[in-house]
Amino acid sequence: MKNIVITGSTRGIGFSMATEFLRAGCNVTLSSRGEAIAASIRKELSPFEGKYIYVPCDVREKENLQKLWDTSVVQWGEIDIWINNAGQNTTRVFSWETDGTCTENIIKTNLIGMIYGSQIAATGMLKQGHGAIYSMEGLGSNNMVQPKTILYGTTKHALTYFMRGLAKELEGTNVIAGRLSPGMVLTDFITKTPDGKRSEVFSDEKFRKTFNILADKPETVAKYFVPRILKNLKNDAQIAWLTNRKAAWRFMTAGFRKDRLI
Numbered sequence: 001m002k003n004i005v006i007t008g009s010t011r012g013i014g015f016s017m018a019t020e021f022l023r024a025g026c027n028v029t030l031s032s033r034g035e036a037i038a039a040s041i042r043k044e045l046s047p048f049e050g051k052y053i054y055v056p057c058d059v060r061e062k063e064n065l066q067k068l069w070d071t072s073v074v075q076w077g078e079i080d081i082w083i084n085n086a087g088q089n090t091t092r093v094f095s096w097e098t099d100g101t102c103t104e105n106i107i108k109t110n111l112i113g114m115i116y117g118s119q120i121a122a123t124g125m126l127k128q129g130h131g132a133i134y135s136m137e138g139l140g141s142n143n144m145v146q147p148k149t150i151l152y153g154t155t156k157h158a159l160t161y162f163m164r165g166l167a168k169e170l171e172g173t174n175v176i177a178g179r180l181s182p183g184m185v186l187t188d189f190i191t192k193t194p195d196g197k198r199s200e201v202f203s204d205e206k207f208r209k210t211f212n213i214l215a216d217k218p219e220t221v222a223k224y225f226v227p228r229i230l231k232n233l234k235n236d237a238q239i240a241w242l243t244n245r246k247a248a249w250r251f252m253t254a255g256f257r258k259d260r261l262i
Contacts, residue, residue, distance in 0.1 A: 183242025
């Protein structure tokens with residue numbers, strides 16, 4: 001049994017991972033910006049009463065992340081795994097057309113929040129003598145440049161560099177750092193704009209075709225991630241779902257697949 005903290009874990013892949021950890025017998029701290037979790041989520045988690053807590057956390061504020069750590073330690077005694085999952089997407093416009101508020105939110109959430117979370121987790125885990133820190137990669141981590149998403153891609157490119165550097169800094173300790181690479185996942189990042197409107201990707205035939213070939217539901221990816229996270233002892237590990245080989249196979253067999261996500 002391990003104690004897990006996941007930022008941004010009331011929806012999407014964060015929530016799917018939280019559920020899989022609970023099924024695996026772990027204790028889990030869920031978090032998001034909301035003051036409380038929705039009744040629908042509480043109902044879904046009802047089989048795991050006593051095995052999870054919810055802590056409101058805006059990762060843009062370091063004090064919030066420290067409270068997330070402290071509250072979790074009080075509840076569980078120690079933290080074995082910390083996952084920086086909280087993320088912010090962007091409207092699909094050119095970088096110079098992105099307003100200042102959106103630009104700041106992407107950088108503060110995806111990059112600064114991830115760094116703050118890693119700093120707090122590393123400090124606490126070094127004191128307790130063990131632990132693992134993971135951050136969620138995304139478009140940009142693999143150097144791919146996609147127009148109208150480069151602000152998001154910039155944060156993910158920097159995230160990969162930071163996590164590889166953190167792993168190097170943690171060498172020789174009992175704390176490890178790694179990365180989770182989910183590939184393309186059907187979440188609000190795809191279906192909605194930051195203001196909650198229907199995303200324009202639905203009208204992009206080329207994107208829809210590629211997405212339906214490569215993408216998966218968050219619960220599918222979570223079921224792959226969680227057992228590997230729990231077993232991993234390697235520092236600087238990248239746990240990747242959509243490998244190049246898997247992507248190539250999907251393109252080759254695309255004509256035989258009937259399932260469509262969007």
